[in-house]
Amino acid sequence: MTKRQRLRKMLLIISLLCFPVTLYYFSPALIINAGLAGIINGSFLVFVMMFLFSIPFGRLFCACLCPAGGLQECAFAVNERSPKQGWRLRMKYVIWAVWLTAVICCYLAGGGIMTVDFFFATEHGISVSSIQSYLIYYGIVFLILIPALLCGKRAFCHYFCWMAPFMTLGIKLRRFLHLPGLHIRAKRPEQCVSCGKCEKVCPMSIAILEEVRNGQIGSSECIQCGVCIDNCPCGVLSYEIRGEQGGNHGIGKKTGLCDSGAAKPRRTDGLRD
Numbered sequence: 655m656t657k658r659q660r661l662r663k664m665l666l667i668i669s670l671l672c673f674p675v676t677l678y679y680f681s682p683a684l685i686i687n688a689g690l691a692g693i694i695n696g697s698f699l700v701f702v703m704m705f706l707f708s709i710p711f712g713r714l715f716c717a718c719l720c721p722a723g724g725l726q727e728c729a730f731a732v733n734e735r736s737p738k739q740g741w742r743l744r745m746k747y748v749i750w751a752v753w754l755t756a757v758i759c760c761y762l763a764g765g766g767i768m769t770v771d772f773f774f775a776t777e778h779g780i781s782v783s784s785i786q787s788y789l790i791y792y793g794i795v796f797l798i799l800i801p802a803l804l805c806g807k808r809a810f811c812h813y814f815c816w817m818a819p820f821m822t823l824g825i826k827l828r829r830f831l832h833l834p835g836l837h838i839r840a841k842r843p844e845q846c847v848s849c850g851k852c853e854k855v856c857p858m859s860i861a862i863l864e865e866v867r868n869g870q871i872g873s874s875e876c877i878q879c880g881v882c883i884d885n886c887p888c889g890v891l892s893y894e895i896r897g898e899q900g901g902n903h904g905i906g907k908k909t910g911l912c913d914s915g916a917a918k919p920r921r922t923d924g925l926r927d
């Protein structure tokens with residue numbers, strides 16, 4: 655494992671250990687209570703920060719800082735399958751749209767914003783401070799963990815997360831405004847030997863080979879974790895900060911061998927060749 659992935663995993667573990675403290679700052683329910691009281695609470699500000707952070711950095715928060723991401727990566731030890739995708743990926747946007755409408759209605763019903771209280775409904779800033787909040791904590795932990803255990807890698811992120819759409823929106827805004835941002839770029843696509851290793855290790859089960867043809871990972875599901883970069887034997891992928899680009903870059907035009915000498919192996923994992 656590379657130093658970068660060690661650091662990423664360490665940050666995820668620290669974030670997971672802090673989850674009993676930070677739980678309410680990611681809460682989709684507390685923001686509704688706060689809205690009815692006309693208060694901007696911690697989760698309101700965290701969601702705004704996620705949106706703003708995603709404009710230059712995409713979904714790096716999901717890769718390195720999200721406790722729910724860390725929890726689901728622990729579940730890789732039990733279920734490392736790729737969850738089914740297609741229409742299921744849209745479920746989170748439906749959930750988000752309904753929830754966001756409810757949040758806006760609650761702020762309107764509460765008479766608008768009157769004050770800011772980042773620590774709203776916490777005890778000295780700590781979320782799990784009573785038996786009731788302890789039960790809520792475990793409810794949320796199981797809500798996140800069960801899809802990952804039953805359906806596969808980071809299934810909760812794919813299907814249900816109410817925070818991911820804020821970041822997708824930030825990425826779309828960056829693209830619309832042609833702002834520079836963090837990308838995973840196929841810097842040497844002609845070196846790709848289609849070994850499929852990147853797809854196998856990707857925690858978000860992205861069809862990376864297809865994306866390599868376009869010169870960059872453009873999927874809104876990509877969390878910019880860099881696992882594909884660190885596992886590619888041919889150095890095809892890299893991080894880059896810049897604007898958008900596209901085009902067919904011709905995978906494996908050369909010889910089936912990359913400069914590092916990695917030959918095209920037989921696929922045994924059921925992924926596309």
Ligand code: SF4
Nearest residue numbers: 716720722723811815
């Ligand atoms: S998609 Fe949601 S749950 Fe998954 S890592 Fe990102 S913020 Fe956390």
Ligand code: SF4
Nearest residue numbers: 856876877879880882
């Ligand atoms: S495509 Fe690469 S950077 Fe994006 S989620 Fe997958 S492994 Fe991480």
Ligand code: SF4
Nearest residue numbers: 846847849850852886
């Ligand atoms: S050579 Fe690199 S980019 Fe191409 S399939 Fe293998 S791991 Fe992925």
